[in-house]
Amino acid sequence: MPRVAVNGVELFYEVGGDGEPLVLVHGSWGDHGSWGPVLPALAQKFRVLAYDRRGHSRSERPPGRGSRFEDEEDLAALIETLGFAPAYVAGNSFGASTALGLAARRPELFRGLVAHEPPLLGTVADDPGLLPLTAATGGRIESVLALLAAGRALAGARRFVEEVALGPGAWERLPEQLRETFVANAPTFADEQADPQWADLDLGRLSHYTGPALLTKGTQSPPWFAAIVARLSAALPQAETHTFEGAGHVPHLSHPDAYAQRVTGFIEGAGRTP
Numbered sequence: 001m002p003r004v005a006v007n008g009v010e011l012f013y014e015v016g017g018d019g020e021p022l023v024l025v026h027g028s029w030g031d032h033g034s035w036g037p038v039l040p041a042l043a044q045k046f047r048v049l050a051y052d053r054r055g056h057s058r059s060e061r062p063p064g065r066g067s068r069f070e071d072e073e074d075l076a077a078l079i080e081t082l083g084f085a086p087a088y089v090a091g092n093s094f095g096a097s098t099a100l101g102l103a104a105r106r107p108e109l110f111r112g113l114v115a116h117e118p119p120l121l122g123t124v125a126d127d128p129g130l131l132p133l134t135a136a137t138g139g140r141i142e143s144v145l146a147l148l149a150a151g152r153a154l155a156g157a158r159r160f161v162e163e164v165a166l167g168p169g170a171w172e173r174l175p176e177q178l179r180e181t182f183v184a185n186a187p188t189f190a191d192e193q194a195d196p197q198w199a200d201l202d203l204g205r206l207s208h209y210t211g212p213a214l215l216t217k218g219t220q221s222p223p224w225f226a227a228i229v230a231r232l233s234a235a236l237p238q239a240e241t242h243t244f245e246g247a248g249h250v251p252h253l254s255h256p257d258a259y260a261q262r263v264t265g266f267i268e269g270a271g272r273t274p
Contacts, residue, residue, distance in 0.1 A: 003059075006077035007070065012058035013051035013078065017043030020111070020267060021084040024050045025075060027093030027250070028189045029157065029182040031057035034092075037256035038263075045264050049084055053095070055188035057181060066188075067195040068094070072102040079109050088267050090114035093165075093249060094192065097201065100232070103213075104206040112212035112270045114263055115232070117225040117249055122200035124227045133224050140164050145190055153186040160189070165249045167220070178253075203235040212270035213239035216262070218247035225249070240266065 003010045014032060022042060024035045032050040042048050052059035053071055075098055079085045088111045091099035096118035103113050121137070124130050140163045147156035158171045161182070171179065192198055213236050217229045233241055242262055244251040252259045 007073050009054050009060040009062055011051055015049050017046055017048045019046045021087040022046040022048045023087045023089045025091035025095030025099050027095045029185050031181055038252045038260040041260035056185050065194045066191050068198050071098045075102050076106055085109050086111045088112040092116045103209045107209045110211050114214045116216045120199055120201050120228050123231045130224050130227055148186050148190045153183045157182040157186055207235045214266045215239050216242045218244045218251055220248035
């Protein structure tokens with residue numbers, strides 16, 4: 001079971017395939033296994049690194065409140081320590097926030113960036129038209145945190161999936177192993193939410209990233225994700241945007257062929273661009 005020590009924690013990782021280096025950064029609640037449906041296709045084209053972020057599954061869970069900054073530093077250390085620098089980095093949800101945050105500070109580590117629906121609510125906090133939606137979402141997240149604080153990890157995980165991320169009935173449609181992973185990693189979600197800057201990103205600083213970028217969203221996702229992607233697109237005028245028809249917050253699970261094809265096309269196109 002490969003593990004590497006970075007920034008005072010041991011992180012589990014897996015590497016497969018050959019070609020351009022590609023690092024996959026999972027979202028909250030999950031782990032590297034969430035990339036399973038797209039790994040075979042991606043590993044046919046690229047040297048792929050998937051890992052468990054700190055506090056998730058087989059990686060170490062340090063005590064005390066963490067921060068997204070720590071996740072960004074972990075990602076940087078993995079890229080450098082495992083010989084992936086510079087790399088293409090694809091992140092989903094909180095993993096996308098992590099990748100974007102690092103790209104804003106350490107652009108030299110990136111050959112290209114793929115970000116699907118980062119929950120950076122702070123970037124659209126000034127949009128009055130979204131206030132009712134974002135307020136309702138914040139209330140749902142608070143109810144999830146209340147369940148976790150009461151020791152009801154299963155109920156909290158289910159409520160997050162069905163009322164925040166994926167929609168009614170989605171919990172039962174998830175594979176049993178993934179549901180178990182969500183419950184096991186529930187404490188880390190609470191830890192992430194305790195970071196006062198988890199939803200923020202300095203868009204001015206991000207604009208200094210001038211490398212290839214692909215920003216994606218799904219048609220079945222809450223509308224505030226589209227607004228966030230639009231703000232990011234304005235900060236990264238060179239970025240491509242793509243909408244996965246019929247998909248929501250985790251297209252690599254629900255529409256793996258479409259996701260793998262779009263990421264592959266983006267990387268191959270970026271590699272042909274001087």
